[in-house]
Amino acid sequence: MGDYYNMWKNLDMDLEKHDQLCEILPEFYEEVYLSQQNRPDAMNYFNFVISEIHGLRVEELVNHKKQGGKIIGSFCVFVPDEITFAAGAIGIGLCAGSQFWVPDGERVLPRNICPLIKASIGAKLSATCPYYQACNMVVGETTCDGKKKAWEILKDYIPVHVMDLPQMKREKNKEAWIDEIYSYKSKVEELTGNIITSEKLKESIELVNKKRKVLKRLYNTRKFPQLPISGKDALLVTQIAFYDDPERFISKTEELCDELEKRIEEGVGVFPSGTPRLLVAGTPMAIPFWKLHHIIETSGGAVVCEETCTGTRYFENLVAENGEDLDSQIRNIADRYLKINCACFTPNHGRVDDILRLVQDYKVDGVVYFSLQFCHTYNIEYLKVEKALKQEGIPIIKIETDYSDQDTEQIKTRVEAFIEMIK
Numbered sequence: 533m534g535d536y537y538n539m540w541k542n543l544d545m546d547l548e549k550h551d552q553l554c555e556i557l558p559e560f561y562e563e564v565y566l567s568q569q570n571r572p573d574a575m576n577y578f579n580f581v582i583s584e585i586h587g588l589r590v591e592e593l594v595n596h597k598k599q600g601g602k603i604i605g606s607f608c609v610f611v612p613d614e615i616t617f618a619a620g621a622i623g624i625g626l627c628a629g630s631q632f633w634v635p636d637g638e639r640v641l642p643r644n645i646c647p648l649i650k651a652s653i654g655a656k657l658s659a660t661c662p663y664y665q666a667c668n669m670v671v672g673e674t675t676c677d678g679k680k681k682a683w684e685i686l687k688d689y690i691p692v693h694v695m696d697l698p699q700m701k702r703e704k705n706k707e708a709w710i711d712e713i714y715s716y717k718s719k720v721e722e723l724t725g726n727i728i729t730s731e732k733l734k735e736s737i738e739l740v741n742k743k744r745k746v747l748k749r750l751y752n753t754r755k756f757p758q759l760p761i762s763g764k765d766a767l768l769v770t771q772i773a774f775y776d777d778p779e780r781f782i783s784k785t786e787e788l789c790d791e792l793e794k795r796i797e798e799g800v801g802v803f804p805s806g807t808p809r810l811l812v813a814g815t816p817m818a819i820p821f822w823k824l825h826h827i828i829e830t831s832g833g834a835v836v837c838e839e840t841c842t843g844t845r846y847f848e849n850l851v852a853e854n855g856e857d858l859d860s861q862i863r864n865i866a867d868r869y870l871k872i873n874c875a876c877f878t879p880n881h882g883r884v885d886d887i888l889r890l891v892q893d894y895k896v897d898g899v900v901y902f903s904l905q906f907c908h909t910y911n912i913e914y915l916k917v918e919k920a921l922k923q924e925g926i927p928i929i930k931i932e933t934d935y936s937d938q939d940t941e942q943i944k945t946r947v948e949a950f951i952e953m954i955k
């Protein structure tokens with residue numbers, strides 16, 4: 533990484549603590565990623581992004597701010613990037629996938645809540661995430677109880693706008709969600725000083741759709757018997773999609789897809805044929821949470837798809853591009869986002885249907901149901917998913933864990949036994 537000391541200083545970061553964070557990542561990345569055999573060449577771009585994780589992209593954000601632009605952080609795939617970009621702001625997903633931030637989160641939050649929430653708050657309190665430090669505002673949502681209440685605490689440290697996400701999908705809930713998108717639009721216009729026109733919104737709808745399409749193309753390459761890319765690498769690409777420059781990300785991922793499609797034609801794969809194909813379903817895996825994929829792929833299995841918010845829930849379904857005015861465009865945006873089947877909805881039959889469909893599409897041999905510790909919604913929803921999969925004769929295992937590596941060996945033993953059973 534280049535010398536960004538002054539930039540970090542100007543972002544009011546805790547430099548000493550940040551050094552500790554920076555020390556961990558390279559060794560960890562080497563072990564999890566660079567040790568893989570036969571990786572696609574186009575993954576070099578994504579290696580580079582990680583090597584510059586707190587450098588180049590942050591510098592771009594800082595330069596955007598110097599030119600009067602604004603940065604908006606978010607924590608959930610329900611926050612509509614289309615609105616953010618249409619106002620000339622840059623939207624970034626704040627990762628919060630590291631154990632490093634959990635103790636700082638626990639300074640102000642109870643210990644028995646989900647690690648994602650603790651890390652989301654801890655990253656700000658510790659002043660060690662330059663993305664967070666660069667944000668003019670962050671957007672929270674009323675998805676689960678833990679998040680809802682955490683925003684009240686976070687408000688003391690950074691401006692927070694909260695979107696009220698309905699928990700049901702009836703017509704009246706959809707109308708309320710449209711109203712929320714309008715409120716977010718007003719908030720972003722106030723922050724940026726830019727009015728969102730129908731033309732600008734059209735451009736950003738097309739841009740975000742393009743990102744979704746390229747991720748879909750990437751995932752399609754994982755449907756083939758000879759897997760051209762590991763699950764770990766595919767997860768990394770999706771994680772990077774949350775904060776990279778969208779145009780550059782699209783073009784680099786297109787390059788990767790070209791290479792993967794060529795590999796498919798030539799029958800080149802990254803795993804021996806017959807490797808059990810696993811779908812990971814459940815809670816999001818924010819960067820640098822690679823624990824479960826690493827365990828699976830070093831235990832004789834391959835992850836072929838993620839039914840998570842750092843997987844299919846992020847890119848499935850496009851916003852219809854036929855909106856002729858602001859109102860119809862915003863309705864189209866609301867429609868698309870309400871198709872996301874997060875466990876915070878009740879009822880949530882759509883998610884079970886999604887999992888059954890993905891099992892077929894990706895020719896899955898077994899499902900690893902992943903729940904972050906203390907995530908009630910995904911934890912409780914396991915029962916319905918298990919029942920539906922058992923009816924179809926699809927093996928399933930539930931893994932509940934946090935960001936620490938204390939239970940790694942225990943999970944590995946269970947995953948190995950599961951893989952052995954479905955072989």
Ligand code: SF4
Pocket residue numbers: 607608609610675676815816841845872874875876
């Ligand atoms: S799991 Fe639900 S609350 Fe969490 S990021 Fe996904 S959509 Fe948002």
Ligand code: SF4
Pocket residue numbers: 646647648649675676677678679815816876904906907908909910
């Ligand atoms: S993983 Fe579960 S508990 Fe954690 S933020 Fe997402 S929905 Fe809430």
